[in-house]
Amino acid sequence: MFGRKTGGRHVVIIGNGIAGVTTARAVRARDKKCRITLISGESLHFFSRPALMYIYMGHLTERNTRPFEEWFWKKTRIERLQAWVKFIDVDAKRVDFAGDTASLTYDQLVIATGSKPNKFGWPGQDLERVQGMCTLQDLANLEAISDDIEHGVIVGGGLIGVELAEMLHSRGKRVTMLAREKNYWDNALPEAEAALVGRVIRKGGIDLRLATELDRIEDDGEGRACAVHTKDGERLPCQFVGLTAGVSPNLSALEGSKIPTGRGVLCDFSLRTQVPDVYAAGDCVEFVTPEGERNVVEQLWYTGEMHGEVLGRVMCGEEAVYDRGIWFNSAKFLDLEWHTYGEVPPAGRETPDHQMLLWQPDDADLAFRLVLKQGRLVGVNSMGIRYRHKVCERWIADGLGAEQVLERLPEGNFDPEFYRRYEPAIVRAFREQLR
Numbered sequence: 001m002f003g004r005k006t007g008g009r010h011v012v013i014i015g016n017g018i019a020g021v022t023t024a025r026a027v028r029a030r031d032k033k034c035r036i037t038l039i040s041g042e043s044l045h046f047f048s049r050p051a052l053m054y055i056y057m058g059h060l061t062e063r064n065t066r067p068f069e070e071w072f073w074k075k076t077r078i079e080r081l082q083a084w085v086k087f088i089d090v091d092a093k094r095v096d097f098a099g100d101t102a103s104l105t106y107d108q109l110v111i112a113t114g115s116k117p118n119k120f121g122w123p124g125q126d127l128e129r130v131q132g133m134c135t136l137q138d139l140a141n142l143e144a145i146s147d148d149i150e151h152g153v154i155v156g157g158g159l160i161g162v163e164l165a166e167m168l169h170s171r172g173k174r175v176t177m178l179a180r181e182k183n184y185w186d187n188a189l190p191e192a193e194a195a196l197v198g199r200v201i202r203k204g205g206i207d208l209r210l211a212t213e214l215d216r217i218e219d220d221g222e223g224r225a226c227a228v229h230t231k232d233g234e235r236l237p238c239q240f241v242g243l244t245a246g247v248s249p250n251l252s253a254l255e256g257s258k259i260p261t262g263r264g265v266l267c268d269f270s271l272r273t274q275v276p277d278v279y280a281a282g283d284c285v286e287f288v289t290p291e292g293e294r295n296v297v298e299q300l301w302y303t304g305e306m307h308g309e310v311l312g313r314v315m316c317g318e319e320a321v322y323d324r325g326i327w328f329n330s331a332k333f334l335d336l337e338w339h340t341y342g343e344v345p346p347a348g349r350e351t352p353d354h355q356m357l358l359w360q361p362d363d364a365d366l367a368f369r370l371v372l373k374q375g376r377l378v379g380v381n382s383m384g385i386r387y388r389h390k391v392c393e394r395w396i397a398d399g400l401g402a403e404q405v406l407e408r409l410p411e412g413n414f415d416p417e418f419y420r421r422y423e424p425a426i427v428r429a430f431r432e433q434l435r
Helices: 018-030 049-056 070-076 136-148 158-170 191-203 301-315 389-397 402-412 423-434
Strands: 010-014 035-039 078-081 085-089 094-097 108-111 115-117 151-155 174-178 207-209 214-219 225-230 235-237 240-243 247-249 265-267 278-280 285-287 328-333 336-342 354-359 367-373 376-383
Touching (some): 010 018, 018 035, 018 301, 049 136, 049 158, 070 078, 108 301, 151 158, 151 235, 158 191, 158 240, 191 207, 191 328, 191 336, 191 367, 191 376, 225 240, 265 278, 278 301, 328 389, 354 423, 367 402, 376 389, 389 402
Parallel strands (some): 010 035, 010 108, 151 240, 265 285
Antiparallel strands (some): 085 094, 115 247, 214 225, 225 235, 328 336, 336 376, 354 367, 367 376
């Protein structure tokens, strides 16, 4: 095991996203002498991936999305290499690259390669002008063809889908979204909230087609997409197709290696793989759970950061186990903000143990939900009203009852000063439902 005073080891990290960079920083904080190399073919620079849409929409430049200035890398002595990994030889402890970049040997290796857009074998899915929106290359490709786009079709719902739709719409493009679900993203949202998001998307000027599946993408004869065909037999002419039907771990760098994989890189909860001195972090990780339970893949910015913090400790000889704690997430669906904490079952996955309290006014695009189990709070869902993460987390961790939460609702709200307050209406509605 490597301790604080070990010098001379070389830590190689494939992937310079939040998980890879956090790992590098955590190792450096504990070991001032080791050599650390961050590798990415995408970019030399660490940047905020969730901010890609704002570059396209003109709110930020790419440089604005970099959390660290150039002096940071010199100060921390974290080397950066822009190269695509071709092969990992775990026997020789060597990483080979495409092109003329020289191979690197390592003492410890971290796989932090992130995720990639799902493809499900649709005819035409590899045509030009068909892509996801995960990388700087995706952004550059979209920018290069934007002047030629009149109509874009987005295949799939979720967060990336609505972001890509908003991007195109911001430039005056006509946008159609195809979602196979009954309501928008109802595999993640309760039915009422999923229906609310769908209404907001349509009110925003985007043509949302629910219960609609892609059949194939049509070739214009020159290798470019020119239309999509749905399984209902409809043909939609377009100049761009966005594939946003979820993401999966990016394992391309591991092809031919001896590193075991399933859906992702198989790891224990200390981020160790089954290969000595090889670890993983971030979206590409698949946590191996006890027999009989489904392995866990997490693909969020904050979980990748937590992976990196734990892994940095483990790689420096400390005992550490990853524990995500109480789940949370947040996003925007056009102008509708969403915050969720704890256990909020999506449509159709409620059990008799769940008591679902919902407030939803008729005159505004808002919703607020509490989820109880055996009378104790286990989940909060808020749309259009901001509730503090730490406050909601404390309510759930303390197992507060419904009445205790209702008495404390005002302390959780952090909308700006002159925003309308809805707590009295929420309390009245929930007390009526609790009778």
